[in-house]
Amino acid sequence: AQSVTQLDSQVPVFEEAPVELRCNYSSSVSVYLFWYVQYPNQGLQLLLKYLSGSTLVKGINGFEAEFNKSQTSFHLRKPSVHISDTAEYFCAVTHYNQGGKLIFGQGTELSVKP
């Protein structure tokens, strides 16, 4: 069975500082990986995805993530955050042959302070 662990439930940072949100997954088969963002009172928006190919994936709003198969990680990074990045971030995994069901992590609340 697959599982996703987001190691930090809350990450407070100052504006313009770099940030890393950590995600580890567990799976015995090949997976696809995703990061979604949820702004207050809104739905889930796809930030980026890893399906295959280059392990460094770039997404919207200046975010990027690196797939590390040996460490089963898919950490999300941004070199300089803005107040508007304040939101909940979810890492998710799906097995490529499993009909697309997404397994989500617990979420990380990113709080950007001025």
Place this chain on the structure above:
Amino acid sequence: EPEVTQTPSHQVTQMGQEVILRCVPISNHLYFYWYRQILGQKVEFLVSFYNNEISEKSEIFDDQFSVERPDGSNFTLKIRSTKLEDSAMYFCASRTGPNYEQYFGPGTRLTVT
């Protein structure tokens, strides 16, 4: 840009009542999903739907739940007899094919009293 829509945005119901949550997926999408998020918890998969039938369901999706695509555009989730623990945000999602990118609706907040 096409988007998934959900109605209502907030539904309050009494325990034991039936509720129907509605979703309009993106028009050329073929795979449909329902997820839920209990307040303060992670998003959980409920059910997936393809080719007019359920393709997978979770343990949460018991006999009290059902899904339907009645008219080729709407995708509904019905809870026959709501319980207090059904209170959650329910998200609908859809995707077009094997790129596995799911597009989510804004959610329906269900409150069972």
